[in-house]
Amino acid sequence: MTTDNVKRERAQRPAGRGIRQSMSGLHIWAGLLMGWILYAMFLTGTVSYFKDELSQWMRPELAHQAELPDPALVAQRVADELGAIAPGSPQWSMRLPDGRTNSVYAFWRMAPGEAGAAPGRRAFGEAAFDPTTGGKVTARETLGGDFFYRFHFQFHYMPVLWGRWIAGAAAMFMLVAIVSGVITHKKIFIDFFTFRGGKGQRSWLDAHNALSVFGLPFHAMITYTGLVTLMALYMPWGERTAITTPAERQQLTAELNAFIQPGKPGGQTAPLASVADMVRQAQERWGQDAVGRVTATNSGDSTARVAVARGEAGRVSMSPQYMLFDGPTGRLLETREGVGAAAETRGVLYALHLGRFGDTVTRWLYFLVSLMGTAMVGTGLVMWTVKRRQKLSDPERPHIGFRIVERLNIASIAGLSVAMTAFLWGNRLLPAGMADRGAWEIHLFFAVWALTLAHAVLRPARTAWIEQLWAAAALLALLPVLNAVTTDRPLWHSVAEADWVFAGMDLMCLSLAALHAVLALRTARHRPKPRAVPAKARGGVIGGALEEGRS
Amino acid sequence: MMSLVGPVRRAAPVASRIVAALFGGYALAALGSVAALALPMSKPQAVLTGMLASFAIYAAAVVWVFAARSALRAWAGLLAAAAPLLLAAWSVW
Numbered sequence: 001m002t003t004d005n006v007k008r009e010r011a012q013r014p015a016g017r018g019i020r021q022s023m024s025g026l027h028i029w030a031g032l033l034m035g036w037i038l039y040a041m042f043l044t045g046t047v048s049y050f051k052d053e054l055s056q057w058m059r060p061e062l063a064h065q066a067e068l069p070d071p072a073l074v075a076q077r078v079a080d081e082l083g084a085i086a087p088g089s090p091q092w093s094m095r096l097p098d099g100r101t102n103s104v105y106a107f108w109r110m111a112p113g114e115a116g117a118a119p120g121r122r123a124f125g126e127a128a129f130d131p132t133t134g135g136k137v138t139a140r141e142t143l144g145g146d147f148f149y150r151f152h153f154q155f156h157y158m159p160v161l162w163g164r165w166i167a168g169a170a171a172m173f174m175l176v177a178i179v180s181g182v183i184t185h186k187k188i189f190i191d192f193f194t195f196r197g198g199k200g201q202r203s204w205l206d207a208h209n210a211l212s213v214f215g216l217p218f219h220a221m222i223t224y225t226g227l228v229t230l231m232a233l234y235m236p237w238g239e240r241t242a243i244t245t246p247a248e249r250q251q252l253t254a255e256l257n258a259f260i261q262p263g264k265p266g267g268q269t270a271p272l273a274s275v276a277d278m279v280r281q282a283q284e285r286w287g288q289d290a291v292g293r294v295t296a297t298n299s300g301d302s303t304a305r306v307a308v309a310r311g312e313a314g315r316v317s318m319s320p321q322y323m324l325f326d327g328p329t330g331r332l333l334e335t336r337e338g339v340g341a342a343a344e345t346r347g348v349l350y351a352l353h354l355g356r357f358g359d360t361v362t363r364w365l366y367f368l369v370s371l372m373g374t375a376m377v378g379t380g381l382v383m384w385t386v387k388r389r390q391k392l393s394d395p396e397r398p399h400i401g402f403r404i405v406e407r408l409n410i411a412s413i414a415g416l417s418v419a420m421t422a423f424l425w426g427n428r429l430l431p432a433g434m435a436d437r438g439a440w441e442i443h444l445f446f447a448v449w450a451l452t453l454a455h456a457v458l459r460p461a462r463t464a465w466i467e468q469l470w471a472a473a474a475l476l477a478l479l480p481v482l483n484a485v486t487t488d489r490p491l492w493h494s495v496a497e498a499d500w501v502f503a504g505m506d507l508m509c510l511s512l513a514a515l516h517a518v519l520a521l522r523t524a525r526h527r528p529k530p531r532a533v534p535a536k537a538r539g540g541v542i543g544g545a546l547e548e549g550r551s
Numbered sequence: 552m553m554s555l556v557g558p559v560r561r562a563a564p565v566a567s568r569i570v571a572a573l574f575g576g577y578a579l580a581a582l583g584s585v586a587a588l589a590l591p592m593s594k595p596q597a598v599l600t601g602m603l604a605s606f607a608i609y610a611a612a613v614v615w616v617f618a619a620r621s622a623l624r625a626w627a628g629l630l631a632a633a634a635p636l637l638l639a640a641w642s643v644w
Contacts, residue, residue, distance in 0.1 A: 019618050092556035175610045182616070224606060231602040236582040237599035241644065242594045252595040298589045305614070342592070 016195075020106035020184050023218065027180040032405070034173040036379045036412035041170060042374040043416055044152040045222075048145065049355055049367045052100040055144030056506045060194075060487040062130070062139050064499040065102040069131045070278040075294050077134025078104050079275040083299060084123060086110075086271040088263040093295040097281075098313065100501075104129040142427055143436040146422070147445075153230070156442060161233070167226075168234045174223045176467045181212060201390065204383040211376040218369045219376065225353035228346060254336070255343035258309040258320035261480065271542075273330030281332065282308040282323050288316060302328055302507050312356040319347030383411050405440035407456045414468035415452025417516060421475040422448035428479075428486045462523070469520035476513035564622040571622070575629045576612035579636070582607040586639035 031038075033225045036148040047054065056062065057366050072095060082092045092108035095101075119213050124299065128137045143150075145167035150156075154163030195206045212219065250261065275294060292311030298304045304327025324334040339347065351357050355366040385406050397407070427446040430437055456464045483506060484490030504531065587601030588594070612629060619625040 018620070022617050023614070026614070117600070172609060174607070174614045175606060179610050179614055180617075228603060228604045235581060235594060235602045235605045236585045238598040239583045240590055241585050242588050242598050243639075248594065252598060255595050255599070271603065338601075340593060340596040342596040346599055 007278070010180050023180040023184040025178050027184055030173045030177040030180065031377075031380050032341055032384055034170045035377060035384075036408050037166065037170045038174055039374065039377045039381065041152055041167060042370065042377055043420070044148040046367060046370040047420070048149040048152055048223055049363055049370065051149045052427055053145070053501045053505065054141075055146060056100075056501045058142045058144045058424070059103070059128075059139035060135065060483075060489055060502075062102050062137060064489075064494075064497060064502065065131075066497075068097065068099065071096045071289070071291050072279040072283065073132040073319050074104060074134075074339065075279045075291075076274065076276040077131070077344045078106060078129045079272065079299075080296065081134040081136075082106060082108060082296075083130060083272065087298065087300060089261075090265075091295065091297045093259070093293060095130070095293050096291055097313070098289065098292075098311065101133070104131055115430075140430075140432045142441055143239055145441055147423070149434050153226075156446070159257065164230055164233055168230055170396045171223055171226045175220075175227070177214075178223060182216070185209065185213070195420060198265055201383065201386045205234070206315050208376060208379040211372050213371045213374055215369045215376065219303045219353055219373050222370070222373065223358070225349045228349045254320070255347070256320070258293065258322040258336075259295060260297055260303050260305055260307045265298045268302040269300055270304065271326035272296065272299050272304055272306070272327050273325070273502065275306060278306055278308050278323070278325045278329055278410030282310070283321070284356040286310050286321075287314075287334075296327065299327065304328060305333070308460060312351070312354070313359075314357060316351045316357045317347035318346060318350040318354070319344050333336055347350055376411050381405070381413065385409060405459050407453070408469060410447070410456035410461065410464045412454035414458060414465060414472060415449055417472035417477060417512075418452050418468055419449035421446050421479065422481055425475060425482060428482050460481060466520050470515050473516035473520060476509045476516060479509045566586040566643050567622040568625050569627060570617050572613040574624065576609045576616065579612045579629055579633055580609035582633055582636045582640060583608040585643070586636040588643040589639040 018184045078094050082089070082094070086108040088111040089108045090111065092106060094104050094106035097104055105126070105128050107124050110123040110125060128139075129135065130137050141426060153167045154160045155164070155166065195210060196202050201232055232239065239252065244250055253259070253261070275296075279291055279294065280429075289312050290313075291308060292313075293307075293309040295307045295309070296304060299306075306325045307322045308325070309322040312318065315321075319339045322335075323332060324336070325331065328335055338344075338539065343529075355363060358366065381402065385402065388402050388405075389395065389398070394400065423441055423445040424443040430440055430444075434440065452468055455468065459467065478492055489499070489502050491503060491506040493499075584601030584605040587596045587604065590597050590600060592600070612632070615628050616625040618627055
């Protein structure tokens, strides 16, 4: 602003209103520019709290696991299998099954020069393994719930670094939107208890405020901790300045994760000692179900080492805790259970974001408040159009900016629900033996999403909202039916067997279908109220009087 | 070309603030994360502390830039905040 404008504005406004005005503007712009991306991040993040259950549901061939198999035996079986399928691998790592997963996810680094790995380039293999046999699972190829999880912070169809940078930028905009939202909202506590229904823009504002304020601690926490999870990427400068030698790098890495770096292989083969024994020692130390991950470096070589890391449930920190064993002899080399203060802070913040420490109740709380956060972003986006619509000089021909926001809102909000459900439909319908089946489930997701955008552009806006919300409701409601028809695990079976993963999934679909139906009905019944505008702005005393009398 | 002068002059302060917020804010946060190395703690912990705090610095800088009464004051504020951080970072560079 030039000084002339500043003086004029300050003369017009009462002093002290400046900051709330500027923060309101900042809040609206920050929210709008990244709103669609943030909505998608929020919704996929929300469902990711149940990604393991989703993954189970998406591999119906794997039987419901009534009781947890012995982690020590599972670790041994998979370790043997990895030794067979990835001999000479410098590093492999497996995640042991817990109450929420019924398969073992493992990845391994390809040996240099191995087929598919260009010399000097690291390549990874990954697979899910059956805990009872140790062999690769014979379920349909799918990314499962991990698709939504990975999309949440690195999107798709782009190098992961780009995706993470976009997610980080969106998160910074979110943080600014939160801070500016709080500053602009002076009566933050009174407004928390205010909801004026049926008043158009006022109601949207009240809904937006209630959702935002009620969950404010969560939204602020989830945004800041989200940035923390990838902080080494976003702010590498301190590390680049201070960490210059490999030893220093190793020292820093040890504060962050339990991945042990492989040393140079000695060249002499030596079979790995009993992994089951190593896991049992860890169980003695931390608890029967407290072992999370087993990582081995240079397995099969004389320099092999095995790290058994503590699980994430039951402790609110991702800081590394592990027991390090000598590979060939099984001797305990080191137990690492503490990191420095800043590292522990980072570990706690990371854990707060992922929410894996929680029991079922905590997880549901996370899910519900995160859903509220999603609705917060959604209501904000919709409110922008509701507010602007009042100010349109010609409601029949809004300016291009308005039209873009209006149509993107439809596809990003209602369309995303349709696309995510279509992803699940694809999981049930795509043939099991299809090549790249997992990738095609994802292609289907994006194809349907693109279709909802086309639909949003081609149909009248209000109709598009209603039709897409009904489409989402229908797809969600029919998903349990599709499940019953295409698998042998219908809802009544799951309830009878107390398989709450499958039963819960079916019931969740029905609940979400009802939610979308309610939204569709309310949108259909909603008639935008013209705002009472002062007569002179409406261009006529009579017109103004009519307007004022109506609302 | 004369017809562009007016709109550009009006947009310049806002554009300036946007640049200050996006890039100046990031630079200040990055500077802060390096300045953290001067803290009395081991190098790994200082590195992590700098990273953890950086996003708060960034957000605060953005809020300042748009709350300031003019674009000039916005930049001045960023520079004023940068000065002590620069000093601290210089001492460990």
